Every structure is written in C-alpha cells, then in structure tokens.
Amino acid sequence: MTLKILAVDDSFTMRGLLEQALHEAGFDVDLAEDGQHGLERLPESDPDVVITDINMPRLDGFGFIEAVRADRKHRGLPILVLTTESAETLKDRARKAGATGWIVKPFDEEKLVAAIRRVAAREI
Amino acid sequence: MQDASVLEEPNQREIVSFRVADQDFCIDIGHVREIRGWSETTPLPHTPEYVKGLVNLRGNVIPVIDLAHRLGLGHTDPGERHVIVITVCEERIAGLLVEAVSDIVTVDCAEMKHPPSLTSSAAREVVEGVFVIRESLVRMIDLARVLPSEAEVSE
Amino acid sequence: MTNRESLKAGFFQECEDLLETMSDSLARVELDAADHDAVNALFRAVHSIKGGAGAFGLDALVTFSHAFENLLDDIREDRVAARGEVMQLLYRAGDRMHDLVESEQNEQDPTQWQQQDGEHAALLDAISEACARTGHDDTGSEQAAEEGFVPMPLAIEMPGLPALDAPADDDSSGGHDGDDRWRITFKPLKSLYVLGNDPLPLIRALSTLCPLDVKADLSGLPPLGEMTWDEAYLSWEITPGDDCSAEEIREIFEFVVDDCVLELDRGNAQTPDRPSEKENPSEQIQASPATEALVVQAPGDAATSRGVRGASGQQAPRQSIRVDLDRVDRLINLVGELVISEAMLSQSLSEGGKFRDPAVEGALGQLKQLASELQERIMAIRAQSVKSLFQRMSRIVREAGHATGKEVRLVTDGEATEVDKTVIERLADPLTHMLRNAIDHGIETPETRRVAGKSPQGMVRMTAGHRSGQVIMEIADDGGGIDCDAVLSRAIERGLVSPEASLTTQEIYNLLFEPGFSTAQNVSNLSGRGVGMDVVRSEIQSLGGRVSIDSTLGQGTTVTISLPLTLAVVEGMLVEVAGETLVVPSSALRETMRAEAGMIHRLGPCDLVLSMRGTLIPVFDLGASIGERKMPLDINGMPVLMVETAAGMMIALTVDRILGQREVVIKGLSENYGLVRGIAAATVLGDGRIALIVDVDQLAQNAGIALEDSAARLTA
Numbered sequence: 003m004t005l006k007i008l009a010v011d012d013s014f015t016m017r018g019l020l021e022q023a024l025h026e027a028g029f030d031v032d033l034a035e036d037g038q039h040g041l042e043r044l045p046e047s048d049p050d051v052v053i054t055d056i057n058m059p060r061l062d063g064f065g066f067i068e069a070v071r072a073d074r075k076h077r078g079l080p081i082l083v084l085t086t087e088s089a090e091t092l093k094d095r096a097r098k099a100g101a102t103g104w105i106v107k108p109f110d111e112e113k114l115v116a117a118i119r120r121v122a123a124r125e126i
Numbered sequence: 127m128q129d130a131s132v133l134e135e136p137n138q139r140e141i142v143s144f145r146v147a148d149q150d151f152c153i154d155i156g157h158v159r160e161i162r163g164w165s166e167t168t169p170l171p172h173t174p175e176y177v178k179g180l181v182n183l184r185g186n187v188i189p190v191i192d193l194a195h196r197l198g199l200g201h202t203d204p205g206e207r208h209v210i211v212i213t214v215c216e217e218r219i220a221g222l223l224v225e226a227v228s229d230i231v232t233v234d235c236a237e238m239k240h241p242p243s244l245t246s247s248a249a250r251e252v253v254e255g256v257f258v259i260r261e262s263l264v265r266m267i268d269l270a271r272v273l274p275s276e277a278e279v280s281e
Numbered sequence: 282m283t284n285r286e287s288l289k290a291g292f293f294q295e296c297e298d299l300l301e302t303m304s305d306s307l308a309r310v311e312l313d314a315a316d317h318d319a320v321n322a323l324f325r326a327v328h329s330i331k332g333g334a335g336a337f338g339l340d341a342l343v344t345f346s347h348a349f350e351n352l353l354d355d356i357r358e359d360r361v362a363a364r365g366e367v368m369q370l371l372y373r374a375g376d377r378m379h380d381l382v383e384s385e386q387n388e389q390d391p392t393q394w395q396q397q398d399g400e401h402a403a404l405l406d407a408i409s410e411a412c413a414r415t416g417h418d419d420t421g422s423e424q425a426a427e428e429g430f431v432p433m434p435l436a437i438e439m440p441g442l443p444a445l446d447a448p449a450d451d452d453s454s455g456g457h458d459g460d461d462r463w464r465i466t467f468k469p470l471k472s473l474y475v476l477g478n479d480p481l482p483l484i485r486a487l488s489t490l491c492p493l494d495v496k497a498d499l500s501g502l503p504p505l506g507e508m509t510w511d512e513a514y515l516s517w518e519i520t521p522g523d524d525c526s527a528e529e530i531r532e533i534f535e536f537v538v539d540d541c542v543l544e545l546d547r548g549n550a551q552t553p554d555r556p557s558e559k560e561n562p563s564e565q566i567q568a569s570p571a572t573e574a575l576v577v578q579a580p581g582d583a584a585t586s587r588g589v590r591g592a593s594g595q596q597a598p599r600q601s602i603r604v605d606l607d608r609v610d611r612l613i614n615l616v617g618e619l620v621i622s623e624a625m626l627s628q629s630l631s632e633g634g635k636f637r638d639p640a641v642e643g644a645l646g647q648l649k650q651l652a653s654e655l656q657e658r659i660m661a662i663r664a665q666s667v668k669s670l671f672q673r674m675s676r677i678v679r680e681a682g683h684a685t686g687k688e689v690r691l692v693t694d695g696e697a698t699e700v701d702k703t704v705i706e707r708l709a710d711p712l713t714h715m716l717r718n719a720i721d722h723g724i725e726t727p728e729t730r731r732v733a734g735k736s737p738q739g740m741v742r743m744t745a746g747h748r749s750g751q752v753i754m755e756i757a758d759d760g761g762g763i764d765c766d767a768v769l770s771r772a773i774e775r776g777l778v779s780p781e782a783s784l785t786t787q788e789i790y791n792l793l794f795e796p797g798f799s800t801a802q803n804v805s806n807l808s809g810r811g812v813g814m815d816v817v818r819s820e821i822q823s824l825g826g827r828v829s830i831d832s833t834l835g836q837g838t839t840v841t842i843s844l845p846l847t848l849a850v851v852e853g854m855l856v857e858v859a860g861e862t863l864v865v866p867s868s869a870l871r872e873t874m875r876a877e878a879g880m881i882h883r884l885g886p887c888d889l890v891l892s893m894r895g896t897l898i899p900v901f902d903l904g905a906s907i908g909e910r911k912m913p914l915d916i917n918g919m920p921v922l923m924v925e926t927a928a929g930m931m932i933a934l935t936v937d938r939i940l941g942q943r944e945v946v947i948k949g950l951s952e953n954y955g956l957v958r959g960i961a962a963a964t965v966l967g968d969g970r971i972a973l974i975v976d977v978d979q980l981a982q983n984a985g986i987a988l989e990d991s992a993a994r995l996t997a
Binding site: 166167168169170171172173180181182184185186187188189217218219220273274 | 614617618621622861907908909948949950952953954955957958959960963965969970971972973
Binding site for chain 3: 012013014015016018019022055057058059077078079080081084086097100101102103104107108116117119120121122123125
C-alpha cells in the first residue's frame, strides 16, 4: 500500500511542485487549495500524512491544523507545515496549533521524503 | 521535422520531383503536405506577379505561387492538368503551381551538385542544388526563398 | 517541455494572477488602511510569489519579495500604518515586483539591471527603513535569530560544510573507534503523541542511517489499572551501529525535540568530563522556557482568528483550468470552418432547390444556430476583462505624474468589460502612449491649474464598455485641451497642410495622428520617444479598430477607441468588383447609394467627386484601388459605398454590384503570406471561394496625395 498524502496549498505552483515531488517519491497525492478546502477533502482523502501551507485565504494553516486536531479521529494524524524560511515563530505557532513537523521551502524530494518518513506511522 | 531521419542512411532524403516549364525540380518530401488539383485563385492586389493568388484549403487561406514565373521561366496558364503542391516551410503554408508531379525518389545528399549557371537569375536565387536522376537534371528548390520576403510581399 | 519547465511556466501564469491580486489589494488598502482582508490578501500574494520563486531559484525575486513581505507583515500586525509615504512605497514595491517577475520570465538577469539601477537598492533601503522604524529590521537575510531563538541545525544537506552549531573539528562524525558509538536515550513526552508524532517512524528513520540496537525501557510502565490512556510511559535506549553523526541524529528528532527527553552519549563513562556546551556530545534537549516566552510574543490565537474570519466573507477559490492558448485557437479555427461548411451546405442546397423540403430547411436552421452559438461561446473563451490592463495603466499614470511633477489621479470605470486576449495584449502600448500624452501634454502643472481655477490634482479617466457590438475605450483628461491654432500652425510648419487650407476642428484634431506630428514645444522625455499618435492609430487600426479625438479648450481632451468584439468575425458588405468578391467592413460603411448623373462632378482628368447634401466627396473605384482595373470613365448608375476613414474623411467607393451584408470569419493573411497593402484579411465565402476584406483606411492612404490634393481643393 502506498502512502496517501494530502497537500494543502493555495499556490498553484506549489501544489504542482508538491504533487510532482510526492508522485516521484511514490506516494498517492490529494490536493486542496486552502484550509477550508483541506477540511472538506479530509474525510474522503483519508491521508496518512497531511502537508499544509500556512498563509492561505479563507482558512489559514494554523486554523486548518486546529480544526483537524479538534476532531478526535485525526488526533494522531501527522501534519507537516510548509514554511518559506526557517522562521521559528511560525514553527512554534504551528506547534501550538498542533503541527507534527515542518518542511522548509524550497524543498527537494529528498527533504520531503525524509520529513514524511519521520512522521508516517506506516512504513515507506 | 520528419524528413531524412526516417531513412536508414543518414545522408539520404526523399524528394518529390515535378515538372515546371519542361524542366525538373524537386523539394524535400518533408515539406510537402499534400497535392491537389488546380482551382481558381483569388488574386491579391499589390503583390509580385508570380503570386497567383489565394486558394481555400479546408478553411485556410493559402497563397499560391506560379513556380514557373517565380523561376523566370514565363508565366503559367493553369488548366485542369496542373496541380498545386501544398508545402509547409517555417510554419508558413503555401501552394506551388506546377505542371505535374513526376516522382518520389530517394537521393543521396552527397550527390547534390552546385547549380549550373542557369539562364535566369530568379532561378539561381531559389535553386539550392542539382541532382542527376536517371540521366536528367533535377533542381532542388530552396522553399524558404520561393515566397516573397516581408519586404517584397506588398510592392 | 519537462515537468519542471511546465511547472515554471505555470508559476509565471500564476504570478500574473497574483500580481493582479496584489494590485487589487493595494488599491483596497489605499482606500482603507485598516482593511485587514486586503492586507492579508496582499501579503499572501507576495508570499506565494516568494515561495514559487524560491522553488525555482529566482534569488532576486526571493530577496525582494522577502523584504516586501516583512513590511506587509508589520502592516498587518499594525506596527506600521499603510498611509502616506508608506502607501507610496507599497505601490513602488508592487511595481518592482512586476518588473522582477517580468525579467525573470524573460530570463533576463534581474541582478544586472538591479546593480546599475540605484533605484532598486534605494527601494530596498526604503522598505527596510520603513520596517526599521518599528524595530523590525530583518529585510534581506533570513534570520530567525531575530526572535532570540536558536535554530536547530537544518543544514544537513550540505555535505562538506559544517553544520550550524557543530564545531568544525567535531570528532562526532563518528567511526574513529568502536568505543565512540553514540548511545541515545529517547523518552517521549505526552505532547509528542498529541502532535501526531510517533516513536516508531522516528526509530525507523534512524535505522535508515545505520543499523540500530534498540531496547525499549518498560520500567516506567505502571500496572494496567493505573494507566492513563494518553500518558507516555515508554522510553528507548538506542545504540546506532556506527557512522552516525550527532547532527544526523538530531535531524531525525528535529520535530520532537520539545516533546521528549533526548540524550546523546558517546562512549561509556567519559561524557560527564566534557567541558563546554558546544563541544559536549552529551546534550539534553528538552522543552525550554524560552520557547514558552516566545509564544506570548506571537499569540497564535490572533493569527488563527484572523485566518478564520475571512472564511465567511471571501469567495471560494475560482473554479478554472488552465488551457494552452494554441488549443483554443485551434478550436476557433475549427469552428470557423464549421461555420463556413454550414454556409456552403446551405448555399448548395438552395441552389439545388432542396430548400423546399421543410425538414431539410428546419434541420439546416438548427445547424446554423448551433454553429453560431458554438462560435460565440468559443470566442468567449478568449475574452478577458480589461482589468489587468487597467491595473498596468495605473502604474503608467503614477510614473508619468512623477516624471512630470504633476499631480494626477487615474479613475477607471468598466474594468469588467471583456475583450479578446490578443486585443488586450496589443492595447497596452497604445494606451500607455495615450496616457503619457494626456499627462505630458494634457494635464497642466499644479500652478497653472490653480490659476485656471481647477483643482491642482489633474484627473485622467479611463473607461471601457460595450456599445452597439463594439468595445469602446475612452481616455479623458481634465487638462488644457487641444489648442487648434497651435496644432494648425504646427501642421503648416511641417508641411502637412497648405497654409490656405481651412480645416474643421475635427480635421485639425486628426492632424495629431499624422506621422511625425508633435505639439509639445520641447519634446519631453516622457512621450516624445519618437512614437507619435500615428503609431497609436496604426496599432488600433491593425486590430480592426478606430480612434478619434475630441477636445474642449481649457477643459480637457477625450480620446476614444472603438474595437471589434472579436478579432475573428467581422460584419461587412459583400460587393463585386471586376469579377472578384470583396468585403467592406460595416464599421466604416455609412451608406450605400447609386451614383446619379447630377451628383457627379469632374475635378480633373481623373478626379471625380460626388456632391451630397452640400458636401463634395472624393470618388474612388474599389477595383482600381486594388489594382484590378482602371478607374471607370463613367460612373453614372454605379453602386456607391460611402465609407468614413478613421481620420473622419468620407470617401465614395464605386463597385459593380452590392451583394449584401454578412458576418464573415476573418482569415489572416500574415500567417501564410504577409501583410498586403489595402487588404485587412481574407475570408472564405459560402461557395468556398476566397474574398478579400478591404482596409478602408489604407485604401484612402494608397490614394494618398491625390486624396489630399482633392481635399485641399475641395476645402479651399
């Protein structure tokens, strides 16, 4: 069974990059365009790992993570946030919201896989 | 471009030869899109005389060049036996009015010789080289030079 | 195109949208500095551009957007108010973002002109200064340390470089001798599980570095009855096989350092002896109080509530797909052919007398309707609102105002008006020129305006709208208007008109479109770049449009452009001349009539005029104009088309037969052939034959001197 990743990002480019990198790494990928859309996609997508951007319209990454964590079902769901630089404040706020880890943009496939490997319950 | 690359010998290319004013000419088959019978053209004003006019090719408007006229071999009075060779060159589509298409031949590029000193300077301008096929001279046409240049389009 | 290239192309497409959002939000922020949604949208747009730029290694763009983002962050956190100078700065930063994206897209090296261009550095400085006033001075370099936070080593993917906090002579990179192996004690805290982390993948990830010896410590496990469901009781003793550096190990535990007790020991009993923190391979990492303090600084709640607030008000993401323009154009061509085939079918049926069959007639009518609706819908795909164009123009106005020292406000209306994409692209240059003209030559200096009793701030109004099947765009300024006497004397000076000619006001305005005309006393830097209104006119005409000027002295000037809705279909009058069928665009056609003996006057050996309602109109034979025949000697009884050139001149065209009005599909000549003087394009008729579409203005120009001579004679 391949791992399923739900990637949430409002940037068309970033979604494309994520999709490509994740596909090449052999994962199944679902995409959502913002936090709100991510919440809507979540039940059907049923991912092993969620990757989310922070700055998004409608519902941002923090709000998205909080909403996911508020649902008992997703308490243990690994959520990685995408941050553009090593902004520790963002990471910390993301942690407060319930993020599992982070990926620093720009990322490469290796970095991405390493981060997923460290949080995915099922073996890659 | 789907020209010589399909052939086994890298130096070989397929050409389409045709007759114009009792002489043989040819172009690379990769440039030929189709061959159709003569149909009346719509004349274009303010253009060189060898531009016969426009024809409708399935909704596309294509200029037709009287090749004989272009080569300085006198103008053609087209009739039912004449054909238009539809060519593509640098994304431009154009028709060449010729007497008849004679053959498709495989030639060796290395065998192409410099054009002999021809009578007309117009011909020298558009003839790239010469092949000897079955004892007759076949002149290779440089398509890019057949159509009038931007400056010549509207005289 | 490789995947990455296509993603990059996609990024630039996205940038277009983002830059549009940016301009939009800037305008909203200017209206209301407290509009948080607008500031957020602005921030996101810049942030997204930065993200993509980073992914493709566009460093100049990353650096600039980072600085811009910092300023925006200050604004959204209410540390800086988006007013006055800061607002101007935001606009300039926005403009620079446009430039940077454009130069990256054109693969110019942006650093090249940045270095030459002191403005860029000055702008970056100004931005950092605006931030600095709030004590937030991180602009170019990405320093997380600004927050007093020591970053964890992230530099693992840079072999050959020492990691951030690893000593260069670190012997911990391992493998020196068997005793030097690390021993890891890992005790997860409850929070580790809460955040979705799990010891298993961590240990598994560690095992990909080197073979492990893992022992679970069950000693902390209470009797079953005393267990709390979400408490963490287990810990692990992990001994990596070899060749595992402390950095690599810490990297694995990067996400959980605050949620566990992690001890790294080297060898056996030596560890406690190590002197300093830095060099001590035994390091305890635990949730630090520093982190807690930081949370207060940046309350997550505020951010979250802001994020959520937009949820109700903002619209859902647009549902759209990106389609290669070539595909759309292929579709347009196919539909054009379909329409032609339908016309051919209809014609041959009617010639064959099959139209008497009502079933055939009905089906054909339906086919016709479907084909034309299909055509309309497909054309609509190419249509875009003029909004992005207007946004670009607002920048032109700002820059032109700045350059001339005039205060100018741009007011726009009808941004939602949709026009063919190609038209929009090709309108940018003429509009730019017209706006510069309006500001340079139209709007007066603030002093002059005050004297004239006007507001010192000039206004340029740009509007777009649909009117009777045409797109109408207007650029109106409230400046000094056109001084007819000055224009006329200039034209006489330049030999454009004879000194004796008496011209109507409209004719004088039209002189402005003559090549090489310039009214400014001294040609300014701004609009006097050798491009005149003649270029504007020819560009508009090449789009099938027309341009005209109206002005009131002292009150301002209005330039009006009218354009066809689509570039693909034109309504025209089919006429027959010398055995050929030609199309005269209806936009130029004023009326049709038959020449009668009493109206025809001979001015010279070959110059004819028609007298109509008191005016004399020069006559040209359409066949002669396109070189198909000589001007007929007697035009009595010939059908005449009265056409008006864009310059406002009426001319009469004689033809052999008027066949009727029809919409025709434009087939460009330039793709396969080139531009032909006097001919705008071609079309395919119902019977498959080709008809040429006449370019009335060029015809008039072809007639050239003859026309002007007769005009001069007429008006003299």
